[in-house]
Amino acid sequence: MQNLNIAEAGFGYIFKCICTYYEGNIYFLLYILSMAFLCIFGEKGGHPFPGEGFPGIRAENGRRMRELFLPQFILMVLTVYNPVFPVALNSFFDVNKEYYRFLWMSPVIISISAAGAVLVTEYSSGISGNGSADDAGSEGRRAGRSFVAFVFIICLLAAGGSFLYKDGYIVSPTVYHMPTEIPEVAEIIHENSDVEYPRAVFEYDYNMMIRQYDASILLVCDREAYLDAMAGKVTYDTAMEHGAYIDRLLAVVGLGIKIRQSRFISALDHTHTEFVVVTTSGGMVPYLKEAGLTVVGETANHTVFRHINEEPEVFEPADYSEVWRLTPQIYDFLL
């Protein structure tokens, strides 16, 4: 959770953390309700503990569910959900970004689903009538169960307030789970480069994806720098500062800021960047052409530019052969 800070939020952190974790859905509330339901009513039958001979007595069977869910919940309230705990933990090591993972320990899905299963199988006969053993009664029970199951799924939907594919379901365009243009762009780069490991800069999403497909393309801008730029830390002024080469590349390619072209070229030279890839319709194509870059290829939506470096630096993978010779191991015959 990048936007929450334990030192700033103090004892209020855990409440903000829970709110951010669930982000408007009420699954946490549903979890508590389902746990209360299971602990109070439990199952009507089939408990494993001997000597509890009330057929269909809910309170006794609830004991089993209470043992399953309550102790853990109480301990979670005393520790993970305790406002003091994150503050104390953070004084030992920085858990700002990861504290939310402790919330994974609550069996939210298990508890809710278990309550649903008990509700449908044990408590839906009231809806369908007397639950008699004849065919009509059996049909009625089945209809009642189906109805309760349907209502329960609607509740799951409503409690979420959102859906994984709320913005539409996109079928993966390739078997690689990548845009079709990624392999094409990689091919253009290699066809036009004289080195095995060309350096390149891309727009945000392609910058994050290209090395998943082809790790022989080196990236000049790393993820954190890109995220900072997208968060507004890179502006025209910061890009024009002396020595801010990465910021200049990010300003032009990532943010579409038209800085002085000579500054952009000096950034390409200094970082030994050979290729620049931008969206054709993004408005930066004329700027890059004016800056002196050459178009070496185009895909459906992207243009690949090449820049000839005045002082090219060829990347060579580190040679460990001397290290292996100096530190022999019994499995070195595998080398």
Add this chain to the structure above:
Amino acid sequence: MLQAVFPVLLIAVNLILYFLFGAALCCSKRKELSLTRTLFAGLFFYYFLFSLCCIPVMLRWRPLHVLTSIWTAVVVTVTVIGVFRAFRAGKSFLDPIKKAGAFLSEHLAAFLIIAAAAVGFAAVILCSYQFTLDASYYVGSVTTALQTDTVNMYDPFTGEWLDHYEMRYFFATFPMNDAVLCSLLNIHPLLWCKITMAGTAMAMTAVVLYMTGRQLFLSDMKKTALFIIFALTANFFMITIYTTSAFLTTRTYEGKCLLANVVIPGMIYIYLCLLQDSKDRGAWLLLFLISIGSPVLSSSANMLVPAMTGVTILPLALLRRDVTAAAKSFICMLPGVMLTLVYVLYVKNIVVFYTYPR
């Protein structure tokens, strides 16, 4: 789309491997085997053994192809042992399979519903396109390892050489296992990570839900089937970028997906078993395997597994007035706590593992 068939088939290969790893550890003449428990145990035994192979290779700066050769030898040996022990166990191995077959045919409708729900769930996720930022690290580190024939020595984001191993990922060698298998099977990392491992994670999630459901409802298959359907459905709606569901539906290629959806629910399952019988040796073995195998999946396991052990097993010790349970749970917390301490030492600049001799 034919290209997708091979990675989908490899999901089954993964599950068979985990099962044989589990069989190598759990099969015996004296004890009847549980098929799902064996599979679950095998997963953690597999990753624990992998970390035993991977970490020395990293510390001695050897290339990926050496790790691949070592791991191939280990996999062959353990699977042979698994098959051998299964044969030797004879009746105690075959009986559970026969029983499972009989149970399956007895509850065929429920099993068909469960299978349809799980396959449908997996198909919807595997066919969808998701842009997730973390893939640039997790899938990137697999392609980088394959490209450079090294183990965690280059920055997956940029491809530049690192002068020391990033401690957050030093013990979490899950992506390196992916790299080894991609190298071994000659498959592209994107296909392996986003189809095979994603499908494997979903299959294991379904297995854990099934185990939990059966334990929770004392083998009432009607309730178990409903439980699984509701759980899988809820995963589509409990969606924020932080929830376990988000990892199961979008960040399927990460070890954290297994941590959130297999390890932690698996520990609930173990708690259910121990509630019934706090002396259940198989359940304790599972808990120990989780404690030594899960740090490979994600460094978050180093704090979550001990914490989860604490909040589940300590109440058990109190409820059952069993002091040995507290002692056993303490042993299971140790690996995670120790690895967390190593990380703290790294943060304080006391322990650093360099990518070259100094």
